Amino acid sequence: MKKMKKWFIPIIASVTALCLGMLLVYPMLKMAPHDIPIAVLSLDEGANTAAGSLNAGNMVVEKIMDAGSSSGEVSKVEWTRFTNEADLQKALDNNDFYVAIIVPRDFTASLVAAKTGGLLDKVGELVGGISKLNEGATALSGGLSSVKAGSDKVSSFIDTAVAALKNGDVKAATQAIGAAKVTSSATNDGLSKLETASGTLAGGVSKLAEGAKSFSDGASKSNTNLLTLSADTKSAVKLIINQGKNPTVASSLETTLIKMVGSSGLSYDIEYLNAIPSDMGTGMLQVILMILTYISAYATAAVIASKLKPDFSIRKGRIKSISIQLLYSAGLALGIGFSVAFIVHTVVGIGIPFIDIALFVAIASFAFQLLVISAIDWLGIAGMIVPVGLLVFGMGVADLPYEFLPNAWQNLLYPWTPLRFITEGLRGILYLGEGFWNSSSQALAIVVLIGLVGLCTTIVKPIRKSE
Known part of the structure; x- marks a missing residue:
């Protein structure tokens, strides 16, 4: 039986690794944008003409929404039409939309004046x-x-x-x-x-x-045909591009909407909300920082769990060993946080909020280390399934926008995956002006508590002579 096991284990390991790899890349292979939130507001006050009252702003909004709904590039847009600026501004402040399209107050008046x-x-x-x-x-x-x-x-x-x-x-x-x-x-x-x-x-x-x-x-x-005027004669439509919500999606939508609005014969002005600083490149910095945080936390926790592991063959000394693991983890997490911030800010030369990034990465690293250490303390080498599982099920959620995820990932994984909290927290600090203590760091604090509970409960782990 042992000889047969020797031959089957590599096969099982290979198939398992292949399945895990497939789960890792599945969201990227099956990503399809849907329900992308875009806001529309017409402030147009209309005008009186020889043919009666006219409001070209409403015509433009309907035309844009129809074009967006039928376009192959923006085929799954969720349009939200606002009736006043205050509500739209509140939604933009809450980071609810990637893009807002605003038709100005004098839109019809400018058309009529130019045409008449x-x-x-x-x-x-x-x-x-x-x-x-x-x-x-x-x-x-x-x-x-x-x-x-x-x-x-x-x-x-x-x-x-x-x-x-x-x-x-x-x-x-x-x-x-x-x-x-x-x-x-x-x-x-x-x-x-x-x-x-x-x-x-x-x-x-x-x-x-x-x-x-x-x-x-x-x-x-x-x-007739007021919308066929040249762009110079019209009051410009405003496109507000929220780069900070997701730089990649915002860039793609900007290109698509400029093409769509331009094909409608409308002039436009672009305003960037939460603009990405030029030295941060394409807006993937938060994903890079997340990967650095994960790898460093994983490696550190594995070493702490193996080298400073309590002796579970006896109960004496467990509290001391667990306390040492906890202190080492906290100290090294703080060191990882400031090291990552130093590398990006000083070595690479990207202008990041140094202290906020350092403290946030430290919190994220501490949370992951506690999960890994407690899993290995409880399960031994089998506890490695925890960091592997977090990577396999969390990487796609952390890397892709919510609107690009398959439904299963949206419903089952997105609400709780820690890697997603890291990416969103870093995005908030880098692009949205948030500090290190934000909604994502609060979620990671819950992960810290879960790790603490897992680590502290190893005190009562049954004695096993084999250890």
Whole structure:
């Protein structure tokens, strides 16, 4: 049986290692973005046009959301539409969104102003036509009045001449006829002016018709396809990119949304929230620090557990041995914290918050060491399954954004995996302005308590002579 066991153990070990490796890389192989949170807010106050009230901001929001929902690159976006700036700012402060899209207050007004600016010439033509019409109408009215007044006077003079002839007063009749001739000449002038006024009026009517048609065509064009204006004529849409939430995801979304908004013909301004300092590279520093913390804590704990292990064949001296393990672990964790911070800050030359990183890494290292030491003290070499399991099940959760994880990893592993707390805590310090004592370090403090309980309970571990 022992000979058979000798041949099967390597096979079992190989298959086990392969399975564990598969579990380690499975989240990376199956990652697919879904429910990526993006906020949208339209502050547009709208505008009144010849066709009625218009709010292009709402049109833009709907267009962007439709484009994002149908896009292959951002196919699993979870859009949240806000109604006011205060609620959106609160959500951004809480780090709830990767991106926020804001349509400005004067968006519609800028579109209408730009589109109707070309109507000013049309309005001028229309006003010119109306002025010409008024001029012709005034002249015509004056001409008609002059002709009517002259005609009335001619008739009066003729009546006077006829009456004078009947009375035999030839002189008076001759004077009346002379006055009638003079008045008739003035009336002919009035008729001439009337003809001229009629021409002016006709020209004014034609001018008015042309201006009215030109204005009508321009107004019709101004009330359609407002979103097809050039970018220079529009009030810019604001894109707020939250780099600190996850630098990799934020960068990918920035590229995609710029393409999407640009294809919509909109101008845009970009504002970075929790911006990544240039000397921190692509934003993977928190993952690198997490790996350094894990490896150093794992190696330190394994040495402490093997070299300073209590003698479990007797009960005497267990408390002392456990206390020595605990003190060594705490001291070395603090040394690891400041060493990691020194390497990154001084040796590599990256401007990190030195003290906060050092203390946070020390807390994380202490938590992992206690878990490993207590597991090995209880289970012996089999206790190595604890650090291996934490790495296998925790690496994908720590490395990938929540929205990229398979559902099983989201539901079963994400809530408790210690490696995730390390990565998120480091991200908070590096990019979000948090101190070493944050929500992740509080979660790691619970891990410390679990490790302490595991280590201290080895005091009552049954005596085994084989040890």
